[in-house]
Amino acid sequence: MSIIQTITPVTHDLGAFEVRRAIPSRERTMVGPFIFVDQFGPAQLDLGAAMDVRPHPHINLATVTWLFDGAIDHRDSLGSCATIRPGQVNLMTAGRGIVHSERSPASERTGEGRLYGMQTWLALPDGCEEIAPAFEALSDLPLVEDSCAKATVIMGELWGARAPTTTYAATIYAEILLAGGGAIPLDDEADERAVMLVGGEARVDGHALKLYELTVLRPGADINLTSAKGGRVMLLGGEAFATKRHVWWNFVSSSRDRIRQAADDWREGRFPLVPGDSDEFIPLPDQPTTVSYL
Numbered sequence: 001m002s003i004i005q006t007i008t009p010v011t012h013d014l015g016a017f018e019v020r021r022a023i024p025s026r027e028r029t030m031v032g033p034f035i036f037v038d039q040f041g042p043a044q045l046d047l048g049a050a051m052d053v054r055p056h057p058h059i060n061l062a063t064v065t066w067l068f069d070g071a072i073d074h075r076d077s078l079g080s081c082a083t084i085r086p087g088q089v090n091l092m093t094a095g096r097g098i099v100h101s102e103r104s105p106a107s108e109r110t111g112e113g114r115l116y117g118m119q120t121w122l123a124l125p126d127g128c129e130e131i132a133p134a135f136e137a138l139s140d141l142p143l144v145e146d147s148c149a150k151a152t153v154i155m156g157e158l159w160g161a162r163a164p165t166t167t168y169a170a171t172i173y174a175e176i177l178l179a180g181g182g183a184i185p186l187d188d189e190a191d192e193r194a195v196m197l198v199g200g201e202a203r204v205d206g207h208a209l210k211l212y213e214l215t216v217l218r219p220g221a222d223i224n225l226t227s228a229k230g231g232r233v234m235l236l237g238g239e240a241f242a243t244k245r246h247v248w249w250n251f252v253s254s255s256r257d258r259i260r261q262a263a264d265d266w267r268e269g270r271f272p273l274v275p276g277d278s279d280e281f282i283p284l285p286d287q288p289t290t291v292s293y294l
Contacts, residue, residue: 006213038118055100077275098272099281156173171239178226
């Protein structure tokens with residue numbers, strides 16, 4: 001069998017759009033360095049509806065935002081300000097601590113805005129958890145294509161093409177678009193890897209993928225991804241971590257004590273502010289919905 005596990009995401013209805021969270025879950029906490037996988041949309045935003053994620057903190061991780069449609073304004077406590085659009089990867093490295101907000105731009109609040117994409121978190125490896133925070137937005141990403149398949153390498157090296165995006169551990173992340181009759185082999189070098197069908201239809205070695213389900217693939221197996229009618233698939237994975245990582249709310253760390261310290265720091269206002277978006281924030285929850293199950 002080329003498939004070792006399937007994970008059905010938990011769906012959260014945010015009113016204007018739905019978010020589907022595959023990991024962390026009781027079934028699995030990580031795939032390579034990926035410790036959080038959210039898929040949202042596709043959604044047509046009604047007049048007055050928007051994404052408004054108020055300032056909130058992160059530690060010991062890197063967030064990766066990838067859009068298929070729409071736009072999101074990113075601001076963070078480093079002073080970074082960028083509008084995320086399709087074809088551009090936004091990588092925010094939290095390291096020892098960062099605060100950011102994510103909001104729909106004014107142009108997406110007219111009743112014609114759309115929202116469709118992925119947000120993932122990468123745990124930082126041993127020795128890198130407390131590095132300096134950083135932010136980068138890159139659009140010059142390698143494209144691997146033939147007449148029936150096109151793959152954008154978002155992070156890492158795949159099919160002989162390497163993305164310029166910073167990586168802290170061995171990482172693979174790609175968006176694969178298959179036309180009807182399209183096929184592409186999935187590289188087998190990663191310790192762990194998974195795929196998620198986010199549009200259309202596709203199969204792994206003849207096994208039909210379910211929409212938004214995270215399908216974990218057997219390490220080392222030669223696997224082909226195919227589609228009879230066309231589909232969009234995300235491939236993710238990389239280096240398996242030897243040291244456990246814990247998740248509590250927006251914090252990831254190998255140390256539970258470090259997470260408790262970050263929670264105290266946010267509660268007491270010791271994180272930096274986000275320039276241009278400091279009038280409100282998300283308070284520390286009593287019982288967060290995002291937790292690890294280790």
